[in-house]
Amino acid sequence: DTGVSQDPRHKITKRGQNVTFRCDPISEHNRLYWYRQTLGQGPEFLTYFQNEAQLEKSRLLSDRFSAERPKGSFSTLEIQRTEQGDSAMYLCASSGPGQGIYGYTFGSGTRLTVV
C-alpha cells in the first residue's frame, strides 16, 4: 500500500484555463475527501465521497469547482476558468469503512499556481 497519491504535485496555469487534479486513495478506503489549503491557513473542507456517491458538496467554493469519483476508486477535482484566488494546495484524504475522520490519511497535495 503506497498511501494516498495525488497527481500532479505542482500545476501552473494561466488564468481562465481549466485544470483537473487526480487523487488515488488507499485501495480499501471507501471514503475520499477534498480540502483546499491557502497560504498561512489550515485546510478547508470542500467535498467528500462514500464509494462513488458524493455525499457533501455544498462546501465547494463555487460552481466552477466540481469533483467526481466515477467507479468509487480514484477521484478528480476540476476547476474551470481558473482565477488567481484559486492558487492554493489541494489536498486529498481517504478513510476506511466506519473510520470517518478518525482514520484520515492525507496525500501530499497538488499545489496550484494561477498566473
Added chain:
Amino acid sequence: AQSVTQPDIHITVSEGASLELRCNYSYGATPYLFWYVQSPGQGLQLLLKYFSGDTLVQGIKGFEAEFKRSQSSFNLRKPSVHWSDAAEYFCAVGSNYQLIWGAGTKLIIKP
C-alpha cells in the same frame, strides 16, 4: 459557529527546551480532536487524536496532548524539542466526515 483557534502564529524555542502549542475550539458537541504536523513540501502527518477516555493522549515523535473539556482546549506538548521538529502544526476538530482546522502554528527551533 464551529471554529478552532491557535493563538500563536509562530513560536521559537531552543533545541532541547520544552514546548506547548495551544489550541482552543468551539464546537456544538464533543468532537474528535487532532494534531497534525506539516513540513515544507510534505503532506499532513497525524501526530495524535482523541475522542474519549484518558484525557492525556500520547502520540508519535514524543508528543502528547491534554484535553480539557472545561477550557475547550487541546494543547500539544513535548518535553524536549529536536531541530527536526521545526514545522507547522495544526489543530483540528470534527465529527463524522469533516475536520475544521486552526490556522496553524509555525515552530522555529533555535540551535
